[in-house]
Amino acid sequence: MxxxxxxxxxxxxxxxxxxxxxxxxxxxxxxxxxxxxxxxxxxxxxxxxxxxxxxxxxxxxxxxxxxxxxxxxxxxxxxxxxxxxxxxxxxxxxxxxxxxxxxxxxxxxxxxxxxxxxxxxxxxxxxxxxxxxxxxxxxxxxxxxxxxQNGFTGNSTTRALEEANTSGVNGVVIFAERNNGEALVAVELDGTTDGVDHPVYLMNGSIAAPGGIAATLTPVNGTYGEGRTSLTSLDNGTAVLYNDLINYDGHLTVQTSPSDATTVAEGDIGSN
Incomplete structure (x- = not known):
């Protein structure tokens, strides 16, 4: 890919x-x-x-x-x-x-x-x-x-993002550790729509037993299929590091557009 x-x-x-x-x-x-x-x-x-x-x-x-x-x-x-x-x-x-x-x-x-x-x-x-x-x-x-301090240690974890709702969109999410222990979260997708931003969320729980939104990530630019977030805290203010994220009880979901919350790709992360 x-x-x-x-x-x-x-x-x-x-x-x-x-x-x-x-x-x-x-x-x-x-x-x-x-x-x-x-x-x-x-x-x-x-x-x-x-x-x-x-x-x-x-x-x-x-x-x-x-x-x-x-x-x-x-x-x-x-x-x-x-x-x-x-x-x-x-x-x-x-x-x-x-x-x-x-x-x-x-x-x-x-x-x-x-x-x-x-x-x-x-x-x-x-x-x-x-x-x-x-x-x-x-x-x-x-x-x-x-x-x-923002350079990368070389430690990273990759999880698959699978197509949802016959969208034709799939890819990966990569968690990369920085020298200061924080994480870059990079979402890379194929099959996205040119000119459309696809919202991305870190959700609590697994895909099979989902919870609410834990963190709002940078949308994926549909033209390039990329979205990168320096994730240092959850939406509620809780600080998170790379090691927290790779063990997190959660999943990632990608939506069609800001006006259409239909899921186009998703994948379990961390302990799931």
Whole structure:
């Protein structure tokens, strides 16, 4: 299925490698430690733009961010670091150098756009994401990457979403663990309707013994068959982490449209 191949890059474990070197000076030797960390850049809106984000530090700047696309697109793509996870509407934190036609960008900085100083170690714990736009004249997002505490550990759980009411809609829901223990809930569907948003809910209980709505998730965009939610709490305010969700007594239901609550796909999750 196309959504499984597409989403696999998102669940890659970040890579951290330590390098040490000694710089001699009049006072003796000082130890410089560099910890390159890689994060996956995954495509959105069926753009097929994906690649790798690398964070490291060096002697001349506190932070260096590189973006290396799997394939160059022949176009320049604006890119920036944003506050919050990629599927939230956080403000821009750092404007990065545009990705060039060959698919590469490198930016060094020691402060956010607002002048706030930031170190490499602080970036490794940063609550943020990187977003890539189509072009300087089209700000449609074509790729996202979660960084810092929002990066992924590599732990994930996938459950099937089966067709309901002969809708022709089916797919998967993927729970991916972040470095901070929270979860991204990604719904990937085939057979959705172009131009229609399909509401998605985490329900209490199993499909066979259903309860009420536990959490309202981001609707699935019918044109692309995707819906992603950073789920940190239920609708009643109860906090939830990745480990809570993969053991939750619940199921997921996808509806036809905001005006038609007919279920088009559903699947048990967690303990069910």
């Amino acid at each position: 196309k959504f499984l191949k597409k989403f696999s890059i998102l669940c890659l474990t970040i890579l951290a490698i330590a390098f040490t070197s000694c710089n001699n000076d009049d006072d003796g030797s000082s130890l410089v430690v560099t910890l390159p960390v890689e994060y996956s850049l995954y495509d959105v809106n069926n753009s097929e733009v994906m690649g790798t984000i690398t964070l490291f530090n060096n002697d001349s700047t506190d932070v260096v961010v590189t973006i290396d696309l799997t394939e160059g697109t022949g176009n320049n793509h604006p890119a920036a670091i944003y506050f919050d996870t990629a599927n939230e509407n956080g403000a821009k934190a750092v404007t990065l150098n545009a990705i060039n036609a060959n698919g590469f960008s490198s930016t060094g900085f020691g402060a956010l756009d607002n002048g706030t100083s930031i170190t490499y170690l602080e970036m490794l714990e940063f609550d943020g994401s990187i977003k890539v736009e189509m072009s300087t004249t089209d700000n449609t997002f074509v790729a996202f990457g979660e960084i810092g």
